[in-house]
Amino acid sequence: MFRWAARRWMSNVPEGAVYGGPREQSLGRRVTLGQLRQKQRRGEAITMVTAYDYPSAVHVDRAGVDVCLVGDSAAMAVDSAVRMLKEGGMDAIKLEGAAPSRITAAKAIVEAGIAVMGHVGLTPQAISVLGGFRPQGKTVESAIKVVETALALQKAGCFSIVLECVPAPVAAAATKALEIPTIGIGAGPFCSGQVLVYHDLLGMLQHPHHAKVTPKFCKQFGHVGDAINKALSEYKQEVESRSFPGPAHTPYRISDADVDGFLNELQKMGLSEAATAAAAAAENVETAGRSSEDNNCS
Amino acid sequence: MFRWAARRWMSNVPEGAVYGGPREQSLGRRVTLGQLRQKQRRGEAITMVTAYDYPSAVHVDRAGVDVCLVGDSAAMVVHGHDTTLPIPLDLMLAHCRAVARGAPRPLLVGDLPFGSYESSPSQAVDSAVRMLKEGGMDAIKLEGAAPSRITAAKAIVEAGIAVMGHVGLTPQAISVLGGFRPQGKTVESAIKVVETALALQKAGCFSIVLECVPAPVAAAATKALEIPTIGIGAGPFCSGQVLVYHDLLGMLQHPHHAKVTPKFCKQFGHVGDAINKALSEYKQEVESRSFPGPAHTPYRISDADVDGFLNELQKMGLSEAATAAAAAAENVETAGRSSEDNNCS
Numbered sequence: 001m002f003r004w005a006a007r008r009w010m011s012n013v014p015e016g017a018v019y020g021g022p023r024e025q026s027l028g029r030r031v032t033l034g035q036l037r038q039k040q041r042r043g044e045a046i047t048m049v050t051a052y053d054y055p056s057a058v059h060v061d062r063a064g065v066d067v068c069l070v071g072d073s074a075a076m077a078v079d080s081a082v083r084m085l086k087e088g089g090m091d092a093i094k095l096e097g098a099a100p101s102r103i104t105a106a107k108a109i110v111e112a113g114i115a116v117m118g119h120v121g122l123t124p125q126a127i128s129v130l131g132g133f134r135p136q137g138k139t140v141e142s143a144i145k146v147v148e149t150a151l152a153l154q155k156a157g158c159f160s161i162v163l164e165c166v167p168a169p170v171a172a173a174a175t176k177a178l179e180i181p182t183i184g185i186g187a188g189p190f191c192s193g194q195v196l197v198y199h200d201l202l203g204m205l206q207h208p209h210h211a212k213v214t215p216k217f218c219k220q221f222g223h224v225g226d227a228i229n230k231a232l233s234e235y236k237q238e239v240e241s242r243s244f245p246g247p248a249h250t251p252y253r254i255s256d257a258d259v260d261g262f263l264n265e266l267q268k269m270g271l272s273e274a275a276t277a278a279a280a281a282a283e284n285v286e287t288a289g290r291s292s293e294d295n296n297c298s
Numbered sequence: 299m300f301r302w303a304a305r306r307w308m309s310n311v312p313e314g315a316v317y318g319g320p321r322e323q324s325l326g327r328r329v330t331l332g333q334l335r336q337k338q339r340r341g342e343a344i345t346m347v348t349a350y351d352y353p354s355a356v357h358v359d360r361a362g363v364d365v366c367l368v369g370d371s372a373a374m375v376v377h378g379h380d381t382t383l384p385i386p387l388d389l390m391l392a393h394c395r396a397v398a399r400g401a402p403r404p405l406l407v408g409d410l411p412f413g414s415y416e417s418s419p420s421q422a423v424d425s426a427v428r429m430l431k432e433g434g435m436d437a438i439k440l441e442g443a444a445p446s447r448i449t450a451a452k453a454i455v456e457a458g459i460a461v462m463g464h465v466g467l468t469p470q471a472i473s474v475l476g477g478f479r480p481q482g483k484t485v486e487s488a489i490k491v492v493e494t495a496l497a498l499q500k501a502g503c504f505s506i507v508l509e510c511v512p513a514p515v516a517a518a519a520t521k522a523l524e525i526p527t528i529g530i531g532a533g534p535f536c537s538g539q540v541l542v543y544h545d546l547l548g549m550l551q552h553p554h555h556a557k558v559t560p561k562f563c564k565q566f567g568h569v570g571d572a573i574n575k576a577l578s579e580y581k582q583e584v585e586s587r588s589f590p591g592p593a594h595t596p597y598r599i600s601d602a603d604v605d606g607f608l609n610e611l612q613k614m615g616l617s618e619a620a621t622a623a624a625a626a627a628e629n630v631e632t633a634g635r636s637s638e639d640n641n642c643s
């Protein structure tokens with residue numbers, strides 16, 4: 001049913017076309033729902049990370065992560081889901097919640113031929129009724145609701161369920177009760193797989209003076225924000241001390257003959273100071289170029 | 299004339315209002331055109347870096363960079379296209395808004411994208427107005443120096459919007475330029491750089507970006523102008539420098555997918571390598587089931603509620619699920635006790 005996902009029908013890339021252009025064809029390489037099911041059966045954890053743009057997508061792809069989630073948008077209806085696949089190039093959609101209307105929507109989207117990932121527990125789009133980003137499933141009633149709604153979404157045709165911010169035993173129960181895989185976030189280690197937000201796991205927004213609060217269930221696997229701050233500070237310092245750009249980063253040349261012609265024209269235009277500056281620069285660049293050749297740099 | 303820029307008149311933030319809400323007021327803190335002029339007069343180099351979203355804007359702001367440019371390079375470094383041409387104005391405005399949220403201090407300049415300003419001066423003014431109104435920018439940048447561009451720049455300035463010009467290699471014109479090729483390498487081309495910069499100054503631009511021209515040409519233009527020049531691939535004799543965020547950070551570097559960094563760009567960091575390493579560790583820890591450990595499994599359900607939960611599951615005929623839940627509860631409790639013993643977390 002979902003094997004179509006294994007072959008990317010893009011209108012500008014006919015299947016198997018040798019003239020498809022310079023972009024490497026990834027036909028047959030994209031992760032499929034079947035492969036996710038196999039991982040689950042073998043007890044191998046499914047990995048999921050969010051991405052939002054080309055660079056983050058490249059990184060998530062190259063790290064070998066199974067599922068890339070383009071995080072959050074408005075409530076799904078069939079039309080929106082269709083746009084996600086048609087215009088967004090997605091393979092599947094995720095929708096939050098488990099009210100009867102959501103389960104009906106999930107069913108309708110599946111019937112439209114679009115794979116649906118459900119999402120129960122803390123559903124961030126519902127913070128209005130939830131009263132904030134509060135963990136769910138901490139009472140008997142709430143815990144049972146997590147299990148029941150996950151089962152209902154499975155029945156509606158979802159291919160997996162995200163469990164967000166529920167106690168580990170509740171996630172364990174739901175995972176066992178379901179045939180489809182669960183992907184946890186802040187839900188403990190007993191899910192079929194895990195998901196984290198790109199910026200959180202990378203510590204992207206960390207800064208000595210602006211620490212964005214990282215959720216307590218999120219481990220920082222990197223300190224990218226610190227690295228960015230350090231690099232930008234060095235850039236600023238090197239620009240202001242005028243050490244950047246040095247000869248190694250000033251590659252574009254104008255021939256001596258053309259420099260002379262340029263100086264003449266500038267004089268004719270009455271821009272004698274500009275001519276002086278250009279002459280000095282040409283000599284400076286040439287000197288720097290010679291000494292870097294001597295030093296075998298660049 | 300440009301003192302208005304020193305005070306951010308935002309409709310949802312009355313000046314000095316104590317009820318303006320939790321957001322820290324940055325009235326008076328934003329970099330102004332006057333401050334850039336002062337830097338230039340004192341011979342201090344002006345710094346500019348691109349940003350495209352909230353996190354990059356926060357980083358550029360916190361690093362103390364003077365000017366934050368929301369570049370149409372977004373088409374390439376954010377959206378993965380091969381040129382700057384495909385990005386539409388509406389998408390640029392979304393990037394501008396995100397950047398404005400993250401960067402209260404630097405001067406914000408938004409690039410007018412290809413196709414949003416070339417047809418007529420009124421199209422140019424309309425697009426520039428949207429950049430400020432909807433995008434939250436302080437100024438706009440437009441490329442090129444054909445007479446129609448200079449007319450457009452003048453019209454935008456007359457509409458009250460500060461304009462940064464851009465000559466030399468103008469990426470939106472790669473169709474006529476025949477690629478990303480440095481300019482100003484002949485007498486004629488070099489003189490054209492100087493002349494057009496002067497014409498844009500006359501039209502009212504507050505600064506000029508010089509891209510990919512030989513250093514002597516940039517030096518001449520910088521000396522001939524009263525307004526500051528911001529160079530990229532133009533040598534050290536400009537009033538300031540600009541680089542693309544992802545390039546200077548080595549953001550797209552990866553052992554197996556090295557995006558070509560322009561040769562004029564120094565990598566001040568190797569962020570792409572750091573990202574790859576972190577994502578690989580995450581994957582490895584998830585697959586070895588060491589993440590999430592007890593330190594990252596914070597949400598508890600009381601023992602009494604666990605018992606009630608197990609009973610309900612049995613009643614529903616989900617006995618295997620009940621067993622799994624019971625095992626998980628014991629596992630979490632054991633792990634929790636030993637981490638208390640070890641004084642972890």
